[in-house]
Amino acid sequence: MNEWQKLSSEEKELYLNPKKSVPDHQIYQKIATKSADKFREICKKKYLNLSYGNRPNQKLDIFLPDNNINCPVQIYYHGGYWIGRDKYDHSHLALPAIKNNIIHVSINYDLSPNVKIDIIVQEAYESILWVIKNIGNFGGNVNNINLIGHSAGAHLVAMALTKNYKKKGFLNSATLISGIYQPQITKYISINNIINISDETINLTDVYKYPLVNKTNFLLVVGDEEPNSWKMLTADYGDWLKKKNIPFIFYSAIKLNHFTIVRDLANPNSHLAKTVLKMCKKE
Numbered sequence: 001m002n003e004w005q006k007l008s009s010e011e012k013e014l015y016l017n018p019k020k021s022v023p024d025h026q027i028y029q030k031i032a033t034k035s036a037d038k039f040r041e042i043c044k045k046k047y048l049n050l051s052y053g054n055r056p057n058q059k060l061d062i063f064l065p066d067n068n069i070n071c072p073v074q075i076y077y078h079g080g081y082w083i084g085r086d087k088y089d090h091s092h093l094a095l096p097a098i099k100n101n102i103i104h105v106s107i108n109y110d111l112s113p114n115v116k117i118d119i120i121v122q123e124a125y126e127s128i129l130w131v132i133k134n135i136g137n138f139g140g141n142v143n144n145i146n147l148i149g150h151s152a153g154a155h156l157v158a159m160a161l162t163k164n165y166k167k168k169g170f171l172n173s174a175t176l177i178s179g180i181y182q183p184q185i186t187k188y189i190s191i192n193n194i195i196n197i198s199d200e201t202i203n204l205t206d207v208y209k210y211p212l213v214n215k216t217n218f219l220l221v222v223g224d225e226e227p228n229s230w231k232m233l234t235a236d237y238g239d240w241l242k243k244k245n246i247p248f249i250f251y252s253a254i255k256l257n258h259f260t261i262v263r264d265l266a267n268p269n270s271h272l273a274k275t276v277l278k279m280c281k282k283e
Helices: 009-015 025-042 091-098 117-138 152-160 183-188 199-205 228-243 260-265 271-278
Strands: 046-051 059-063 071-077 103-107 140-150 171-177 217-223 248-253
Touching: 009 183, 009 228, 025 091, 025 260, 059 091, 059 117, 071 091, 071 117, 071 152, 091 103, 091 260, 091 271, 103 117, 117 140, 117 152, 117 199, 140 152, 140 260, 152 171, 183 199, 217 228, 217 260, 217 271, 228 248, 248 271, 260 271
Parallel strands: 071 103, 071 140, 140 171, 171 217, 217 248
Antiparallel strands: 046 059, 059 103
């Protein structure tokens, strides 16, 4: 645990800032945004920018399969180190779901520095409450909800699992992809020029400081082309689950980095997308 603390300042910046470790990340992100725009144009059954809270970016999109009757539900939280990206950059990730009669919900949230990371965590909690209350109106099975998060989105999913939703049995699985689980890492890299994280925020948002309230089926994913130090963040979360005697599936995404993982999540024929879809099956 916390092997990242042993890295030099230069190593932290290179290995713990995905944009530094993948120099051509902008190419992948531009392709993703373009693919997402195209998908929204052709997707016939969708509801865009529904409000799940009172803050400006508390919006979500729902993409429905042709036969939306008692469907499993995916809730997706995008990455971007809590400071960037948007649900509209990730709409196309709904394609594998709707092709397999699964409802896909894409979540937006307010970004730092406009809000602190603990507020973003609260928004993730509120988005799940909204889905629990409303997804039945769209043909979703409220007893088969599956959380998915990439990068900072994985942190939001992990933190969401520490909250009490009162309703029992709604959560079927949690898929955490290339996650970062300790926002204090930003204190040691250039991201902090934007976030300027405080000790209070660190204490409120370190996943490991909270009990896991919602135990579920876990899938932990990391790209095998990511830096070893970034891979260790997922390994640490897996070790944390082991100490709690919670089983999980570990998936090494072969020949994928932090950004090409998102590309494969949107490809219904990719092994990664198929593996994520399997998590929506009730045992």
